[in-house]
Amino acid sequence: MSISIEEQLRQEGVYVSTTSGVSMWPMLRNRRDRVILRAKGEERLKRWDLPLYRYPDGRYVLHRVIAVKDGYYVIRGDNTYSKEKIPEEWILGVVTEFYRGERHVMANARGYRFYAALWQSIYPLRYPLHMARCLASRIKHRLWKKKK
Numbered sequence: 001m002s003i004s005i006e007e008q009l010r011q012e013g014v015y016v017s018t019t020s021g022v023s024m025w026p027m028l029r030n031r032r033d034r035v036i037l038r039a040k041g042e043e044r045l046k047r048w049d050l051p052l053y054r055y056p057d058g059r060y061v062l063h064r065v066i067a068v069k070d071g072y073y074v075i076r077g078d079n080t081y082s083k084e085k086i087p088e089e090w091i092l093g094v095v096t097e098f099y100r101g102e103r104h105v106m107a108n109a110r111g112y113r114f115y116a117a118l119w120q121s122i123y124p125l126r127y128p129l130h131m132a133r134c135l136a137s138r139i140k141h142r143l144w145k146k147k148k
Helices: 005-012 110-121 123-147
Strands: 014-018 034-039 051-054 060-062 064-069 072-076 084-087 091-100 103-106
Touching: 005 014, 005 034, 005 051, 005 091, 051 072, 064 110, 103 110, 110 123
Parallel strands: none
Antiparallel strands: 014 034, 034 091, 051 060, 051 091, 064 072, 072 084, 091 103
16 A cells, blocks of 8 residues: 655655656656655745645646745746745645756756746746747648648
């Protein structure tokens, strides 16, 4: 019988897992990288932290804090384009370190924090490029259907 992530964090204070999904790409790669999470304490998260939270429907998500507000966080995945408003009580734990392949990275390291700030600062450039790519894909798809 396996125990839940919440139970593991409550009992042991730590949870280690291979990442799943592409929402945190390019930093975390689907089923290739590992994260080490610590149970959330009483302190508030900080900008650029990577919390693990659970939606009421049971889905677990690991995204980046981009703003700290009163009672909630504004969170977005590195490879997503919409913001989420996540209440404090949904937060289960926070990534303290991760392995990108064999490379070990501490989440409080200066280089990592610089990467997080830089990646989020170029969001205004990434979003229009993403939208243009989506539009080009739709046009290509419609043209392809007309040829058939």
